[in-house]
Amino acid sequence: xxxxxxxxxxxxxxxxxxxxxxxxxxxxxxxxxxxxxxxxxxxxxxxxxxxxxxxxxxxxxxxxxxxxxxxxxxxxxxxxxxxxxxxxxxxxxxxxxxxxxxxxxxxxxxxxxxxxxxxxxxxxxxxxxxxxxxxxxxxxxxxxxxxxxxxxxxxxxxxxxxxxxxxxxxxxxxxxxxxxxxxxxxxxxxxxxxxxxxxxxxxxxxxxxxxxxxxxxxxxxxxxxxxxxxxxxxxxxxxxxxxxxxxxxxxxxxxxxxxxxxxxxxxxxxxxxxxxxxxxxxxxxxxxxxxxxxxxxxxxxxxxxxxxxxxxxxxxxxxxxxxxxxxxxxxxxxxxxxxxxxxxxxxxxxxxxxxxxxxxxxxxxxxxx
Amino acid sequence: xxxxxxxxxxxxxxxxxxxxxxxxxxxxxxxxxxxxxxxxxxxxxxxxxxxxxxxxxxxxxxxxxxxxxxxxxxxxxxxxxxxxxxxxxxxxxxxxxxxxxxxxxxxxxxxxxxxxxxxxxxxxxxxxxxxxxxxxxxxxxxxxxxxxxxxxxxxxxxxxxxxxxxxxxxxxxxxxxxxxxxxxxxxxxxxxxxxxxxxxxxxxxxxxxxxxxxxxxxxxxxxxxxxxxxxxxxxxxxxxxxxxxxxxxxxxxxxxxxxxxxxxxxxxxxxxxxxxxxx
Numbered sequence: 001x002x003x004x005x006x007x008x009x010x011x012x013x014x015x016x017x018x019x020x021x022x023x024x025x026x027x028x029x030x031x032x033x034x035x036x037x038x039x040x041x042x043x044x045x046x047x048x049x050x051x052x053x054x055x056x057x058x059x060x061x062x063x064x065x066x067x068x069x070x071x072x073x074x075x076x077x078x079x080x081x082x083x084x085x086x087x088x089x090x091x092x093x094x095x096x097x098x099x100x101x102x103x104x105x106x107x108x109x110x111x112x113x114x115x116x117x118x119x120x121x122x123x124x125x126x127x128x129x130x131x132x133x134x135x136x137x138x139x140x141x142x143x144x145x146x147x148x149x150x151x152x153x154x155x156x157x158x159x160x161x162x163x164x165x166x167x168x169x170x171x172x173x174x175x176x177x178x179x180x181x182x183x184x185x186x187x188x189x190x191x192x193x194x195x196x197x198x199x200x201x202x203x204x205x206x207x208x209x210x211x212x213x214x215x216x217x218x219x220x221x222x223x224x225x226x227x228x229x230x231x232x233x234x235x236x237x238x239x240x241x242x243x244x245x246x247x248x249x250x251x252x253x254x255x256x257x258x259x260x261x262x263x264x265x266x267x268x269x270x271x272x273x274x275x276x277x278x279x280x281x282x283x284x285x286x287x288x289x290x291x292x293x294x295x296x297x298x299x300x301x302x303x304x305x306x307x308x309x310x311x312x313x314x315x316x317x318x319x320x321x322x323x324x325x326x327x328x329x330x331x332x333x334x335x336x337x338x339x340x341x342x343x344x345x346x347x348x349x350x351x352x353x354x355x356x357x358x359x360x361x362x363x364x365x366x367x368x369x
Numbered sequence: 370x371x372x373x374x375x376x377x378x379x380x381x382x383x384x385x386x387x388x389x390x391x392x393x394x395x396x397x398x399x400x401x402x403x404x405x406x407x408x409x410x411x412x413x414x415x416x417x418x419x420x421x422x423x424x425x426x427x428x429x430x431x432x433x434x435x436x437x438x439x440x441x442x443x444x445x446x447x448x449x450x451x452x453x454x455x456x457x458x459x460x461x462x463x464x465x466x467x468x469x470x471x472x473x474x475x476x477x478x479x480x481x482x483x484x485x486x487x488x489x490x491x492x493x494x495x496x497x498x499x500x501x502x503x504x505x506x507x508x509x510x511x512x513x514x515x516x517x518x519x520x521x522x523x524x525x526x527x528x529x530x531x532x533x534x535x536x537x538x539x540x541x542x543x544x545x546x547x548x549x550x551x552x553x554x555x556x557x558x559x560x561x562x563x564x565x566x567x568x569x570x571x572x573x574x575x576x577x578x579x580x581x582x583x584x585x586x587x588x589x590x591x592x593x594x595x596x597x598x599x600x601x602x603x604x605x606x607x608x609x610x611x612x613x614x615x616x617x618x619x620x621x622x623x624x625x626x627x628x629x630x631x632x633x634x635x636x637x638x639x640x641x642x643x644x645x646x647x648x
Contacts, residue, residue: 008469275466285483
């Protein structure tokens with residue numbers, strides 16, 4: 001019976017391929033949204049993740065950077081600098097705002113850098129030079145492409161006009177784009193005189209960052225100090241919370257879509273094989289065996305769809321950012337395993353209605369010409 | 370119990386209810402012994418397929434009992450019927466009903482998986498059947514490459530693979546030319562005469578009458594043993610079908626001659642242009 005199920009499936013390769021491609025399309029949508037979400041999640045924390053100080057110091061009650069606001073008095077930075085085990089403190093000013101580029105509004109992280117604070121600046125330049133004077137700005141190379149802004153062009157940030165002097169790499173995401181401006185400009189915009197937003201603390205070699213963070217918190221009033229790992233985990237968690245509902249919804253919609261395609265595939269397969277199913281039942285095969293066979297066919301078709309979707313995921317999805325620069329994707333093994341489980345559930349769910357039809361196939365119709 | 374392979378008593382099948390009730394089969398009794406070839410004939414819509422479905426454990430009767438190999442299948446649950454069909458009945462269909470994705474050998478072996486025995490025994494039987502039915506050179510091909518006669522021989526081999534005692538054949542020559550049809554009929558005849566199979570055959574083909582041990586006539590759901598009855602055959606001038614004048618009810622007179630028809634449809638056609646049908 002299973003030989004019949006297998007051979008009758010592969011007897012019509014065109015139908016099989018069409019069905020598998022339909023299912024693969026739904027799975028590709030699932031994994032595409034997941035990859036974009038994962039990619040964006042990583043990109044959202046790209047700035048703090050690439051700075052990699054041993055400890056982040058911020059206002060008490062603040063635990064991350066994304067969508068947060070923090071003020072730390074400058075004298076506290078000096079106090080921290082004197083704590084044993086602290087090698088260097090690099091203060092930054094930080095705010096988030098909407099910028100308008102090429103008539104499109106975009107959310108941006110704006111980082112204000114002191115003249116000697118390259119340690120907190122861009123980690124890779126694509127073109128141009130670092131900021132040297134007030135009124136200069138570094139923008140992501142992707143923003144330059146999609147916004148058609150080049151070195152030497154002007155860009156308005158909040159109420160000030162800046163001149164682009166350099167393009168940075170790895171600093172763009174759809175959720176936020178990182179701009180670097182001189183500290184003095186951002187200080188003026190925020191009217192934050194005498195305060196910093198975050199302190200990037202590097203420790204002496206061999207110092208336990210966790211212990212030192214605890215000491216900073218106890219020695220300096222009203223500040224929070226977290227190791228880099230803790231800070232990034234908080235930021236990532238915040239970013240995921242903001243996107244997770246949409247992704248879960250898209251995953252459910254695409255999974256339902258895949259189940260419908262599987263159901264339709266199994267349905268059309270059964271409609272085409274209705275006469276043969278009647279013959280098989282007339283010859284003495286019981287309903288249970290026929291059901292197993294139909295479900296096996298459904299699983300095979302879904303598995304093929306899954307393999308096609310995985311191949312597309314591995315070979316095509318990672319190349320998409322080359323075509324669409326603003327897209328950040330991250331394909332993960334976890335997502336593929338999760339998709340495999342969804343595929344299994346979908347294949348069984350998709351076979352349920354056709355299975356009901358199998359039960360209703362009247363073996364006596366085998367006599368019909 | 371007696372030595373009947375198939376025994377049906379007072380078998381009826383009704384469809385619908387109340388004033389829409391249709392009696393497809395009405396109080397039919399039939400008894401087929403080992404080695405007997407019985408022919409059931411009748412006009413379209415007379416209930417032949419319904420009767421065959423009930424005798425083949427494919428349809429539960431509204432009334433009456435069916436015994437196959439002394440097992441009362443009318444009392445069995447629906448879930449038990451597939452096993453009865455698999456082990457006791459061989460089916461031969463008008464449109465061959467081979468499984469298109471399977472080769473000739475796989476088609477023949479298909480019912481054997483329903484029998485609890487080793488595949489080697491079934492393969493031995495399949496080899497013998499393939500040789501007997503002259504299908505050696507077609508063993509590994511798909512059904513769509515076969516001629517009509519070859520397809521029906523494969524269907525016969527498939528019907529015999531589980532060594533059932535009863536063969537039910539529905540219009541086995543219906544899709545075959547006369548020579549191939551004759552060949553298939555002789556195979557069925559030999560199965561009954563030489564190998565002791567009980568063969569119940571439903572057909573319109575009058576040539577089959579020659580090889581049948583008994584001919585039963587089914588009309589309006591009722592069965593008559595035609596060899597015991599008196600006949601006076603007339604030919605329907607429209608469709609050419611043989612019509613028993615003793616039973617016929619549709620007549621017309623034209624040009625001082627009386628014509629007998631199998632149905633009112635043929636009669637109407639005749640009246641539209643009588644000269645076209647008179648030779």
